Amino acid sequence: MFEVLKSSWALLLGMFLLMLGNGLQSSLLGVRGGEAGFSAFEMSIVMSAYFAGFLLASRFTPELIRRVGHVRVFAALGSFISAVLILYPAFPDPIVWAVGRVIIGFCFCGVYVTAESWLNNSASNDTRGQALSLYMIVQMVGIIAAQGILLVPDASGFLLFVIGSVAVSVAFAPILLSISPTPAFESTKRMSLMQLFRTSPLGCVGMFLLGGVFAAQFGMSAVYGTAAGLSLQQISLFVAAFYVGAMLLQYPLGYMSDRMDRRRLVTAVAFLGGLAATFAVLFSSSFTILLASAFLIGGAANPLYSLLIAYTNDFLGHEDMASASAGMLFINGLGAITGPLIIGWAMDTVGPEGFFILIAALLLTLTAYGLWRMTRRAAPSVDETGKFAPISQASSPVFMEVAQEYVSDAAEAAEAARSDAA
Numbered sequence: 001m002f003e004v005l006k007s008s009w010a011l012l013l014g015m016f017l018l019m020l021g022n023g024l025q026s027s028l029l030g031v032r033g034g035e036a037g038f039s040a041f042e043m044s045i046v047m048s049a050y051f052a053g054f055l056l057a058s059r060f061t062p063e064l065i066r067r068v069g070h071v072r073v074f075a076a077l078g079s080f081i082s083a084v085l086i087l088y089p090a091f092p093d094p095i096v097w098a099v100g101r102v103i104i105g106f107c108f109c110g111v112y113v114t115a116e117s118w119l120n121n122s123a124s125n126d127t128r129g130q131a132l133s134l135y136m137i138v139q140m141v142g143i144i145a146a147q148g149i150l151l152v153p154d155a156s157g158f159l160l161f162v163i164g165s166v167a168v169s170v171a172f173a174p175i176l177l178s179i180s181p182t183p184a185f186e187s188t189k190r191m192s193l194m195q196l197f198r199t200s201p202l203g204c205v206g207m208f209l210l211g212g213v214f215a216a217q218f219g220m221s222a223v224y225g226t227a228a229g230l231s232l233q234q235i236s237l238f239v240a241a242f243y244v245g246a247m248l249l250q251y252p253l254g255y256m257s258d259r260m261d262r263r264r265l266v267t268a269v270a271f272l273g274g275l276a277a278t279f280a281v282l283f284s285s286s287f288t289i290l291l292a293s294a295f296l297i298g299g300a301a302n303p304l305y306s307l308l309i310a311y312t313n314d315f316l317g318h319e320d321m322a323s324a325s326a327g328m329l330f331i332n333g334l335g336a337i338t339g340p341l342i343i344g345w346a347m348d349t350v351g352p353e354g355f356f357i358l359i360a361a362l363l364l365t366l367t368a369y370g371l372w373r374m375t376r377r378a379a380p381s382v383d384e385t386g387k388f389a390p391i392s393q394a395s396s397p398v399f400m401e402v403a404q405e406y407v408s409d410a411a412e413a414a415e416a417a418r419s420d421a422a
Contacts, residue, residue, distance in 0.1 A: 008131060010174035011119055012138045017171035018115075019142025020149070021164040022108055025085055026050070027150050027239050028160050029097060030222025031232065032089070040227060040354075042094040044344020047219030049098040051211075051336035053105025058329060061110040065117075071176065074114040077107040078172045085165040089158050115175065140247040147240040151233055191320060196312075196327040202263065202373045203312035206270075206304065207328050209362045211335020212342070213273075213301040216359055217242040220343050221294070224355040227347060234287055241291050245299030253303040262311040266304060267370035273300030274363035280356040297359060304366075305332070 026047070033043045064073050084100045084107075091097075119131055149163060197204045221242060225235035257265050276296035283289040309328060316324055339358070346354030 008119060008134075010177075011115060012134060014171040014173075014175035015115055015135065016138050016142045016145075017167045018108070018111060019139050020146045021081070021085065021168035021171070022104075023143035023146030024149055024160065024164040024167070025088070025104070026219055027147060027222040027235070028164070029088065029101075030220070030224075031150070031226050031235060032092070033094070033097070033223065034226030036092045038094050039344075040223060040347035040352075041341075041344035043223045044220065044340040044342075044347075046094055046097045046101055047215065047223070047344075048337050048340040049101035050105035050219060051215055051333055051340075053102035053107075054109040055105075055330065055333035055337065056102075057106040057109030057113070058326075058333070061113045064110065065114065070114045070117060073110055075172065075176065077110040077114075078168060080104075081107045081111070082165045082169045085161050085168065086158075089161050118175070136250075137247060140243050144240045144243045144247075147236040150236045150239075191323045191327050193327050193331070196324055196331075199315050199324070200312040201376075202266070202370060203308045203328070204331055205369055206266065206308040206366050207332045208335040209366045210301055210305055210308070211332040211337075212339025212362050213297070213359055214305070214332075215336040215339040216343055216355065217294075217298060217301065219340050220347075220355060223344075224347070224352055227355075228284065228352040230287070238287075238290060238294055241294035242298030243302075245295035245297070246302035249299035250303045250306065254306060257307055257310055262307060262314065263370055263374055266307050266311060267367050267374075269300045269304055269307070270363045270366040270370060273297045273304075274360045274367055276300070277356045277360035277363060281353050281360065284353055284356070293356070297363075300363065 029046060030043065033046065038046075061073070081104055084104050088097060088100060116135070119135055149160065152160060152163065193204075217239075221239045222235055225238050230238060253265065253269060273296060276293040280290055280293035309325075312324060312328065339362070343355055343358045346358050348354075350357065
């Protein structure tokens with residue numbers, strides 16, 4: 001762990017500041033949109049736009065890096081992020097904000113691709129697993145800390161947008177001053193979506209449904225808090241609860257997944273998250289229940305992302321794991337674009353409770369589909385399953401591929417050890 005910190009502290013510090021800015025702008029827009037009188041559906045378009053930009057960048061950023069290099073791409077995209085964060089309060093219009101969110105989503109994905117390439121290059125085979133875990137923890141802590149900044153006075157002025165812009169701008173200094181350019185970027189050959197679905201129907205359907213849940217907690221949770229009449233302090237705690245749950249429950253569930261039928265765990269965790277969302281609908285007047293529900297939903301949805309990838313890997317050869325990552329990311333991105341739009345429509349139709357109603361519907365649908373898939377084919381034995389790797393839904397294709405390669409290497413090492421023992 002200390003070796004990883006020694007070699008990657010600048011990158012991890014920069015990523016913390018980037019997530020501080022990203023988490024702050026998402027929650028801040030949700031609050032400001034309500035103050036400006038935007039409808040829930042208008043805000044859903046704004047929030048959905050981020051994931052559209054993110055998905056576009058996952059396709060085009062690798063080519064940009066090949067053409068002009070990591071450093072130039074990193075610096076250019078960072079400049080755009082800072083500029084858009086400053087422009088938000090100057091043009092309080094949902095169309096302008098949606099365009100800005102597309103740009104920011106595109107830029108953040110490109111920044112993640114570049115940073116994660118550096119992270120992979122600085123880690124050795126022995127430390128890669130620790131580097132992946134630390135990176136994901138830093139992402140979560142950055143988003144959680146951003147909710148505290150939301151309480152800084154002057155919430156109706158420019159100050160909070162300036163803080164987000166400064167955090168993003170400063171984030172690039174430790175990275176660019178301490179890290180040399182990485183080798184040429186190479187992406188893995190993609191697996192077709194049809195081939196991926198045939199390999200793991202549960203993995204593909206689950207990734208699409210979880211995209212909607214993740215987009216809800218990242219983009220629409222502050223919109224819900226504003227519509228439900230929560231105070232700014234309550235909104236801050238509410239949004240943070242999703243990520244605290246994700247950070248604390250990721251590893252216990254990952255430990256369990258390596259020791260039992262992953263489909264049973266996926267189904268049970270999805271049901272727990274769906275039940276928590278249902279309770280939030282029934283007892284929405286209790287802020288304590290809202291906090292507990294947010295904690296459990298975040299603690300279910302984020303580990304489910306990693307669980308579904310691990311489950312899909314159980315049916316892939318080692319050589320196919322990295323190539324499947326792009327397809328999984330694309331499917332999740334489609335769900336993330338669609339989810340906020342449906343939630344915004346639901347909130348305008350039935351009220352703020354539409355936020356939790358849709359989350360409950362998505363997670364309980366995953367529960368039902370997981371139960372049905374159990375009747376279609378037998379699960380692989382625990383001895384034949386691969387290793388769980390924590391992966392954030394905010395990660396880029398590079399992180400996905402690195403995590404897949406790490407799992408593949410771990411599986412090959414385990415097989416070699418068993419062969420030597422035999």
